[in-house]
Amino acid sequence: MKLNLPNKLTVIRFILSPAILVAMILNFPFHYAVALLIFLIASITDYFDGKIARDKHLITDFGKFLDPIADKMITTAAYLGFTVLKIGYGIVWITFMVLLREFIVASVRMVVASEGKVIAANIWGKTKTVMQMVAIIATLVFCAVLDCSLLNLSDTLKLAIEIFYSVLLWVSGIFTLISGITYITANKDFINSNK
Numbered sequence: 076m077k078l079n080l081p082n083k084l085t086v087i088r089f090i091l092s093p094a095i096l097v098a099m100i101l102n103f104p105f106h107y108a109v110a111l112l113i114f115l116i117a118s119i120t121d122y123f124d125g126k127i128a129r130d131k132h133l134i135t136d137f138g139k140f141l142d143p144i145a146d147k148m149i150t151t152a153a154y155l156g157f158t159v160l161k162i163g164y165g166i167v168w169i170t171f172m173v174l175l176r177e178f179i180v181a182s183v184r185m186v187v188a189s190e191g192k193v194i195a196a197n198i199w200g201k202t203k204t205v206m207q208m209v210a211i212i213a214t215l216v217f218c219a220v221l222d223c224s225l226l227n228l229s230d231t232l233k234l235a236i237e238i239f240y241s242v243l244l245w246v247s248g249i250f251t252l253i254s255g256i257t258y259i260t261a262n263k264d265f266i267n268s269n270k
Contacts, residue, residue, distance in 0.1 A: 079133045084124035085142050091117040092148035099156030099215075107222050110156065111215035117149045118208060146204075147177055153211040157244070162218060164241040169248035173207070176255035183258060187265050197261065199254035203247075210247035214240040 078086065091113055098110035124142065128134045154170040157163055217240045220226060221233060228236075259266070 078137070079128075079135065081124040081128035081131075081133050082135060082138050082141070084120040084127075085138060085145050088117045088120045088124070088145040088149060089141065091120075092145065092152045095149060096152040096156050099153070100159050105219070105222070107215055107219040110153075111212065111219060114149065114153060114211060114215060118212075121146060121149070150204075150207050150211065151177070153215070157214065162214065162240075163244040164237075166241075166244060169244050172248045172252050176203075176251045176258075179255055180258050183262050183266060187262060190265065192265070197254075197257065199250070199257045203250045203254035206247040206250040210240070210243040213243050 095110055095113050095117065098106050098113055103109075121142075124138070128138055151173065154166075154173050157166045158170045163169065217236045221228070221236060
């Protein structure tokens with residue numbers, strides 16, 4: 076099967092997802108900076124594959140299938156990396172919220188698709204994505220700063236940085252939960268227990 080450019084960018088993002096996780100959890104010099112760079116490249120491919128597909132009318136079933144999976148993979152890889160490294164206060168619960176939301180939304184989408192319906196993304200889903208991206212990028216930046224031995228940061232400043240990115244991660248988790256609840260509420264007719 077020959078892939079068009081947007082689909083190739085989606086495949087690249089799919090491949091970069093485990094690379095983000097590997098760069099985060101393997102302890103080598105500047106590994107957080109490398110993880111950040113990979114995450115940024117993956118995020119840029121996400122922007123361009125959608126833009127090119129819409130502008131050039133290159134939307135395919137393959138892209139519709141793989142694009143949302145690749146999107147979820149890059150964010151999930153980052154949250155799993157934070158969890159393994161215990162970065163952020165309560166990160167296990169934040170990651171749990173992210174995964175719970177994705178499993179629920181994927182299940183609802185399957186039920187809705189079986190009835191021939193398509194659900195468009197709403198404002199909460201888009202806000203959730205933005206908050207996740209901001210939290211992940213900021214946390215990776217701060218981890219790269221904290222990991223840099225050339226910087227002699229005071230313990231107070233280190234603690235302030237850890238609290239700041241923990242708050243960002245919690246905000247992203249809360250928005251993720253809210254977007255999942257609104258998704259279920261908006262599609263409750265499809266998951267009616269009496270059907």
